[in-house]
Amino acid sequence: MNSAHDLGGMHGFGPINPEPENEEPVFHTDWEKRVFGLALAAGFLGKWNIDMSRYARERQHPVDYLRHTYYENWLAGLEKLLVEAELVSPEELKTGKAAGPADESIQQRVLQAEEVAEVIAKGSPVAMTNSTLPRYNSGDSVRAVNRHPMGHTREPRYVRGRVGIIHEYHGTYVFPDRSAEGSKEGRPLYSVRFTSEALWGESASGRNAVYVDLWEDYLEPA
């Protein structure tokens, strides 16, 4: 969906003002740490995948997305997912009190402290067995399709309609657009090189290029 999360090329946000690397804490407040832990732990209940999590954050009102800090967006997304998966009712969210115990099937999946390091290290596999041959080879000229789906997509607005060159074929990977709907389908994934001139025209700064990972569905021959 065309929302506030798709930030590439936007103007007006001002300077970055980075904190010095050796002075920046991992979390700036205790609640950030708690939201981070809560979101990861809730994810392991198996009710949603990473693309559904991203889509939940993206579906906020654009004003809210931009107004929120990073972990506020995580929390907003988590609340949406918890209610949609019927793990928490809107009433429970409002009062902060559980109306009753969770289902047995959920209780059995609750992540235990001693399992955390192992499951985090393991991650969630996204590479899939090749089912179809890739349509494009390195060096092929391709255009990012000018499409504006209402659902989740990982084709940023700033590349749509632009022509680039296939830099590398990564293999077959879970296709986010379907994954956000709960369907695990593998599609060929490529790294595509776009010159800054192709993306930004006369306002391009120097002889630069942007490499974007794009699934075959996002591409057409050019």
Add this chain to the structure above:
Amino acid sequence: MKVVENTPTVHNLVVCTLCSCYPWPVLGLPPVWYKSAPYRARAVADPRGVLEEFGTDLADDVEIRVWDSTSEMRYLVLPERPEGTEGWSEADLTELVTRNAMIGVEKAKRPMNIGRNR
């Protein structure tokens, strides 16, 4: 994960314009600025301006390659080896490599930055 190498003519920079994708297993959680709207908006359109904000000046003929992490593939920058480090051990060289250098917003430190003569 892909490692992209800086050379005298190419400088690499990593961003995630759509969210905050970052090589957690290697670098830990990303800093606030990496997840911020100004960085995500500008890294792809004005990388030179972004680098200047981090105090990184590149010669005009250096090509900046920006890697937008739109898939689950993660990117890590291999900084250019600073001059005057010939014969240094891996442990010595490690002292010169910062997290920011591996995102690509800075170069590796130089020997003088850690109090060593060239």
